[in-house]
Amino acid sequence: MDDTYYTIGMAGHIDHGKTTLTKALTDVDTDRLKEEKERNISIEAGYAPLHTEDGTHVSIVDVPGHERFIRQMIAGVAGIDLVVLVVAADEGVMPQTKEHLEILQFLGIKRCIVAITKIDRVDEELQELVGSDIKEALTGTIFSDAEMVFVDGVSGKGVEELRLTIFSALKQVEFRDRFGSFRLPIDQVFTVQGQGTIARGTIYEGVVRQGTPLTILPAGKIVRARNIQVHHKDVQEARAGQRTAINVTGVDREEINRGDVLVASNHFLVSKTIDVAMRLVDGMRHPIKQRAPVKLHIGTSEVMGKIVFFDRNEAQKSPDEILCQLRLDEEVVVRRGDRFIIRRPTPVETIGGGWVIDPKGEKYRFGAKTIKMLEQKKEGTPEDLISTVLHEHTLLNEQQIIQFTSLDKSVVLEALNRGIQAERFIRTGKNFVLTNTFDKGKESLVEFLESYQQQNPMRPGINKAELRQHFRDTFPKPFIDFVITEMVEQKMVKQQEQYLATADFHQHLPPRWKARLEEIIEQLKADGLQIRKWEEYFVGSPLPEEMGGEFKNYLLQTGQAYALTEEMLIDRQVFLDAVEKLRRHTDETFGLQDVKEVWNISRKYMIPLLELLDQWEWTIREDGSRRWLPSGK
Template identity: 70%
Template sequence: MDAAYYTIGMAGHIDHGKTTLTKALTNVDTDRLKEEKERNISIEAGYAPLHTNDGTHISIIDVPGHERFIRQMIAGVAGIDLVVLVVAADEGVMPQTREHLEILQFLGVKRCIVAVTKIGRVDGELQELVGMDIKEALSESIFADAEMHFVDSISGKGVEQLREAIFTALKDVEFRDRFGSFRLPIDQVFTVQGQGTIVRGTIYEGIVRKGTQLTVLPSGKSVRARNIQVHHKDIEEARAGQRTAVNLTGIDRAEMNRGDVLVASDHFLVTKTIDVAVRLVEGIRYPVKQRTPVKLHVGTSEVMGKIVFFDRNEVQESGEEILCQIRLDNEIVVRRGDKFIIRRPTPAETIGGGWVIDPKGEKYRFGESTVAMLQKKMEGTPEDLVVHALEEHILLNRTQLIQLTSLDGAEVDEVLRSAGVSDRIIATDSEKYTLVSMVNKASALLLSRLEEIHQQYPMRAGVNKAELRQNLITYFSKSFVEFVIETLIKQGKLRQDGQFITAAEFLPHLPPRWENRLQEIISHLRQDGLAVKKWEEYFTGAPVPEDMAAELKNYLLQSEQAYKLTEEMIVHRSSIEHAVHLLKEQTGVTFDLKEAKEIWKVSRKYMIPLLELLDQWRLTEREDNKRRWQ
């Protein structure tokens, strides 16, 4: 049985005893900064191990409670499995208590235990009143049924019971996905003399092993995990749910920041536009207008951006989920389902939170149709997500599907397998995937366009493959069009002859409307034998379109009904065949120019290209002033 790894958070108003309670539970003082000691408040989140007897690994995060340190608080609770909401018995529920409650719910924390601290300062009647105050504050939240424990961190009263309650509550928590692609949002970056750059964070998913090659996003910098620690102990690997420090090689401290993400695969996208589902807090002071500047907190990152609505221009207060978009000033790393908080930068306040529907949003039109599209995307099954990604991008490989859907590799593989069986998704020869419906659509467009070209230019041997591809490049990528063409050839719907593509049943032919007149021109060419005129002269006075001369010439040459003598002259096949027959019949093994001229009875301007044509066909070979039959 694998060991379980959990992270719990201490949250609540400033000076309500979070740090003291953490020390009582773990015997670790999480206020480590000089400023924290001097001011007796937590500025940065502190971390401590909570030891158990059954091998469960628990990290406690003591998050700052002061309003000015909300940023650190949000970064600290990102990724926790259970929260201990700390309320001082002598003060009760305070403003930061309520704000922390809102943030915890937006971040998807589902389990809460209330710890009423400093009970030694109040009598039993006041404890009861504080308990009622807390229950009322929680009544409209998802923590309405949270257990409540009264403790005194100094004397230790109630601390053991709280510890046992934490252990019990965590037994019902599904621990994090160690099978996913490794992801660690970084909340601390520092250096240690002789060791180099070290980062800390809570592993969201996957496993990291000592020596593993990793990537820092969004910069894309490649690094290696030289050493891994959990609560100051060296370990070989760390996994989802663990509070972890990773010593990195290949990067300087100055190249990394809080909010960067450490990953072990190319399954993660860097993005500046995210499609989201947002809920606003109750009682915000000012309405949220279209393109209101907001500060997005997701994972451990804090980025400025603008909120973009598609079905409204302003919202004051709403209990409904609003489907919209956040366009950011800087790149972040998120996946579908990640929770976030949005705050107004000035006046500073939490205005809402939600979750990421699509980590790679596009620019959409304002209107209900966009909201309907987002709704469909939000409610989609894994197969719906894969299909939607393929509808938008046409041709994707497995890694791109993982990136765009935020599904893990196993889920994508299952969708590809099941959808492949149902003939909904098809694999291409380039290890990419596309929709059968998209192949059918492209095939219909290609065949329709080819039919148009055949009708417009019936004398052509076909369409150059590059030209045909160019006709569809507006709608589809080059590689996708190549795949569609190859598929249609295999299906017998297209035929390829060298560089030319034709519909399977198509054969070059004279256009019915001009057939009789063009046949007359061909007859004149045949009648002229070897002493042909310049090609354009055959069309002098002929009532046919101007472009028909070039089309007919190419048709005759490609179908080998005629052969090219010079750039300006062609000769009919029957004339050439007759001329070769005469020459062969009336000469010996070799012959010279004079003999040929007497037999063919044509001038030098025809003789030279005719004899070069025979050389080209390897019927003859030139030897000084003679030619030898082959």
Template identity: 60%
Template sequence: MDDTYFTIGMAGHIDHGKTTLTKALSNVDTDRLKEEKERSISIELGYAPLQIEEGVNLSIVDVPGHERFIRQMIAGVAGIDLVVLVIAADEGVMPQTKEHLEILEFLGIEHCIVAISKIDRVDDELLELVTEDIKEGLEGTIFRDAPFVYVDGVSGKGVDNLKQTMLSELKSVESRDAYGSFRLPVDQVFTVQGQGTIVRGTVYEGIVQKGSQLRLLPKDHKVRARQVQVHHKDQERALAGQRTAINLGGIDKEDISRGDVLVASDHFLVTKKIDVSLRFVAELKTPVNQRMPVKIHVGTSEVMGRIVFFDRNEVNKTGEEVLCQIQLEEEVVVRRGDRFILRRPTPVETIGGGWVIQPQGAKYRFGKETIAMLRNKKESTPEDLIEDVLSKHVLLDVKQLIQHTSLDEHVVKDAVTRGLEDRYLIEVNRQKYSLTKTFNKLKDEMTSQLKDYHQTFPMRLGMSKAELVQLFSKIYQKSFVEYSLNQLVEDGHLQKKEQFVSLAGFYPDLPKQWKQRMLEVINNLEKDGLSVKKWEEYVTGTPLSETDADELAVFLVQTKQAYRFMEDRLIHQSAVDDGIATLNEQTDDTFGIKEAKDILDVSRKYLIPFLELLDQLKITTRIEDKRKWIRKA
């Protein structure tokens, strides 16, 4: 069985024993900073490795509990799989504990263990009262059924039981996606003398290999992973769920900030406008107004922005879901489904949180239509999202589908595979995809266009392929139009002759109302043999319009009943055939102009164009002043 990797968050009020308990579990003191030692509080995130049993590897995140360090707390819990909520037996639930609970719930963390710490400081009666108080505080939250363990970090009492409870809870936790595109939100950056720039973070998804070429977003710096460590041990790679430090080449410490994101592909987009599903805290101290400044915490970033409502101008009730948009002052890197926290900058307080519906929002109108659109986006399946973007963009490859839907790479690939199997998707020109219904729509539009064309120009073989492609390329991508056209010809729905496209079974013919007159013109042309008059002379005196005459000329040429002869004349096919037969019979392998003139008994005015026509038809070839037969009977 492959190893699994999880991140465990130690959360709770200041001085409730999180750091001591982390040390009891892992034998690692996560208070690193001098000021942390002096003040006995955690300021920065602390991390410790723990292997509960063979194959189950944990990174314990000891997050700061003090209100002033809430940013670090949010950054720490944003990537965790299971939270251990530490509550001191001698103090019980504190205001900070309640805020942590709200943050954890907004961040979508579903798995929790309640660790009642410092049990050696209280008697059994007080411990029972504290337990009831905690259970009451958890009512109405997603953690109401969380298991309780009783521990003391100093004596080690209950620590083994906590480890076993962790193991039991983690069995129901889905491991992070190691097959998606690598993403690591940076929460720490520093330098080590002789080594250079180091970043730390929890791998949200994917794998990073030593030597990998990476991109740092949103600044879009290209960097290289010179060295990869997991809990201070060099590794060839780090997987989703692992706490890792990466030595980056090609960048200085000053060019990296907490909140930046390391990625290994160009699937990820940066944005300043996100559509979100938002819920508010149970008790708002003051209403939240339209376009109110807010501070959003997403991943490890903290960015100012404004909240934009589309169905209200104020929120003072809580509990309901609000679909809205956050317009940011700085770019962030988010994907659909990413969780976030909203805080009021002044007075500083957590006001809500939720998840990202669409990373790249647009400008929308206030009203029910926008809310309906956002709700539809929110409830969409991967197949729905793919269908939606393809209905707008017609033809996209997997990379573009990932960017536009903000779904994981393997989710998109799985959905595409199912779409091809269910035949609602088609593959176009090797790994580009479109909707079957879009193909059918174009098929109907092309059919209608050609039907109209045949009615307008019944004497033409069809519409020029180039003209047809150009016409529909104003609406669809040219490659999609060409693919569809070729497919319709292959399927027998359309037919192509030379460069002309027509409906299956169509053949040009003379219009009924002018058929007799046109046949007379054709007959006269045939009678004149090689000594043809100008084309306009054949139609002069007939009721045919100039357009009708031009269309008849096109008809004769396209159906091979005649050829263009000089600039203003046509020559009938029978005249050409007779001339070829006569020359063929009375000449050797080569012949000259004078010889041909004597045989055909025509002037040079007609002879030279006729011989040039034979060259064009590859019946003869010119060698100096002679013609040589290429095809001789």
């Protein structure tokens, strides 16, 4: 077990002997503050190393027991693996003992040892009575089978038995994830002369190494781990479960606060809206009403906010789990599965606790539909969780999926691979999308293209930018681009320059106006080289006014006509016949007079026609005349 690290919490009512017992086990006095010494109570959580023969690394957290210091108590137990519930034999179970029990259960602490202290003060009969009271208090809790040890921290009776009981229990504790992304919720910040800022806490997951770049969340401040200590000893690295102090560079003491989190990756989200599964305490004195102010304790953070229910207007005493949402006044760093406690600010009492379903909640409607959605989030497999966030955000990269699901990177990668093989997810470069969402995107694009083409049959399709604009509120731009690319590759959609259309579409005249428009084409041909302004062809016509521009573009895009000027078009075949006639009746080089004799038109038409010849590279101007080129465009 030489590569494992655990943190044990000493919890219980004030003056029941937690600090004395900790000192008996570790030979360390955890009352470090002057005020604690004077008042003989623990105000801040104290820490001490518990040395073992088999190499297991254990830290003991002596958490405050007084009601006024419940905030520090919650922060102190937030990272522990095993709790030693301390109950004095001469007082038995006290109100604070019961509150600590509820908090420990809400925080997901699964293993407990009961240490009945101060046994030298009472006889064996009273010890047995206290033991019975404790068993009754633990009945119905997850600690109902907790082992009891009778001990006296002053005389040392039972201390060795407690030590062995702790070691035995730790072998059954699931070890924290040292392979996850490093995360350390900060519970103490201070400065050391000559070293600078020190941030201390218990590592929730992952490993930190000397020199590692770190980020302080939620502020996003980049720092570096210059030096690392575990119980006052310099180490090269610290791992999940260890009580650790990190000397961070690049930041002043005032820029770090208790409740901030040190991380070594961008896998973590900061959020002010979290979806949660919560249970209420048994002894709650007053119901909690919809949108009531609450104080959230999560990790080492303490944040005000309000509670939002979706299936009730107030919550009474109930053994059932409540799916609801916490909307906070400040950002916190959370991942799915993180445990929390909520307290009522006034009158002050613990309301309940639970775990985070979704660290990035949205605003939902009140009703059964939202509750069903939250239930699905709660029960989901890694693939289900990824599906949920992809459904909400459409297109995400690996990094974003890790953030939104709060799953470890290795779990996400395995789930993504399984989902891709099962055709549940699609990889799009560095991004991922639900197969269903992709299919929906394809259907939506085809449906819109077909509708657009029906309304605008003379256009070559829709401009790509216009298509993106139409779907901007439905799908993100990268997703639209991906769907378009895939559909073009699959030949479901064709692209002509910036225009997109379904594969079977061809520009055509609208059936309703086809006869009228064909008449204009015939008129244009009949006018030959002496064409009228485009608008004159529509005088007296029943065609809609906007039809003129559409029809003009249609003729140009389909190559049925050429633009002579901005106001005039010439029929393609008329123009080609005129060019052929001019070529037959002129030499390699020719002038304006030669053109006039062949075409018999005024300068009004002649100059634009010759410029069109130049544009199509059939001719080139040279010293006031023109020369035929070998071939045009």
